[in-house]
Amino acid sequence: MTRRVINFNAGPAALPLTVLEQARDELLDFEGTGMSIMEHSHRGKAYEAVHFEAMALLRELLAIPDSHAVVLLQGGAHHAFALVPLNLLRAGTRADYVVTGNWSERAIEEARTVGDARAAPPDLARRYTRVPRPDELALDPAAAYAHITTNNTVEGTQYAALPDAGAVPLVADMCSDFLSRPCDFSRVALAYAGAQKNLGPAGVTVYVVRKDVMAAARTDIPNVFRLGVHAAHDSLYNTPPTFAIYLMRNVLRWVKAEGGAEGMARRNRAKAEALYAAVDGAAGCYRCPVEPASRSLMNGVFRLRDEALEDLFVKEAAAQGMVGIKGHRSVGGVRVSMYNAVSPEDVRTLAGFMADFARRHG
Numbered sequence: 001m002t003r004r005v006i007n008f009n010a011g012p013a014a015l016p017l018t019v020l021e022q023a024r025d026e027l028l029d030f031e032g033t034g035m036s037i038m039e040h041s042h043r044g045k046a047y048e049a050v051h052f053e054a055m056a057l058l059r060e061l062l063a064i065p066d067s068h069a070v071v072l073l074q075g076g077a078h079h080a081f082a083l084v085p086l087n088l089l090r091a092g093t094r095a096d097y098v099v100t101g102n103w104s105e106r107a108i109e110e111a112r113t114v115g116d117a118r119a120a121p122p123d124l125a126r127r128y129t130r131v132p133r134p135d136e137l138a139l140d141p142a143a144a145y146a147h148i149t150t151n152n153t154v155e156g157t158q159y160a161a162l163p164d165a166g167a168v169p170l171v172a173d174m175c176s177d178f179l180s181r182p183c184d185f186s187r188v189a190l191a192y193a194g195a196q197k198n199l200g201p202a203g204v205t206v207y208v209v210r211k212d213v214m215a216a217a218r219t220d221i222p223n224v225f226r227l228g229v230h231a232a233h234d235s236l237y238n239t240p241p242t243f244a245i246y247l248m249r250n251v252l253r254w255v256k257a258e259g260g261a262e263g264m265a266r267r268n269r270a271k272a273e274a275l276y277a278a279v280d281g282a283a284g285c286y287r288c289p290v291e292p293a294s295r296s297l298m299n300g301v302f303r304l305r306d307e308a309l310e311d312l313f314v315k316e317a318a319a320q321g322m323v324g325i326k327g328h329r330s331v332g333g334v335r336v337s338m339y340n341a342v343s344p345e346d347v348r349t350l351a352g353f354m355a356d357f358a359r360r361h362g
């Protein structure tokens, strides 16, 4: 008998059960071809159909306009941390990075190996309990681009809406909230997201890039790092991560069947409401360090009033089949990741456990 736990992992994260079941059923013989999709040539008909369906579904589900290209690459967000400045940060220009947590710190650090990058005001002084308010952001109008992290996976903060970057091209690390809700990509110059939070397994990273931004990108870098080269080859410039893209295609089909980006937004709001109600409602047993307006719908972080009980909390949850809730090693506490594949029922089960734990230990 297979036993499935409730998986609140921060990434790689839960996948829809039906997606895994389909992959299992097709593993040895993909659509009557007598081989796994992994064994197909990336230049063959069987794989190409999967590849182009995945790209088309991304476009459809997120209403990505024709002004933007979709590019699929390997390498994860860290690859993007380097690839973005390599493409967009020319000598004599400077990029603005809005530093809101662990991942944006890593992004600016990598950009500085390529060129000039500034931590744009406001300076949150490493107290990442919120994201900047719209009126506080002070971007340099001459910046090559402005980089934000839409959802701060470690700290549990999220922009409720995309900030206004004016005429500055807005670049967004959307790893942990991509396709969790609709997004107006006409306001985005470049977005990137590793699949392993909301889209599929680790191994593929989605880029959404405005074509004029891509056309103006540097050409004096190796071809393999040029977004424009990959876009011109429909992300088949070299061998793509075929199995990861196949699984992502299956996840995207699932998202479509569940109501698309709007359906995900409803589902994610319901889960976050259930979780934060459990955090706020247990007579002070739990405490969310994040300011209410910045609370993430994806990663709910909280502390126990008695921090010494946190290990027991995590252990008892695991004994009841709920795993992956230990906070990131840099911040401690509890983190509940509620990506698309996590169901409202899963979060309600956890909320029930939290109320029970508070009664027993409050």
Ligand SMILES: *Cc1c(COP(=O)(O)O)cnc(C)c1O
Binding pocket: 011, 075, 076, 077, 078, 079, 103, 149, 151, 152, 153, 173, 174, 175, 176, 194, 197
């Ligand atoms: C997970 C995550 C990353 C790191 O992704 P890698 O694929 O490991 O490089 C970067 N940014 C955000 C917002 C993330 O959630």
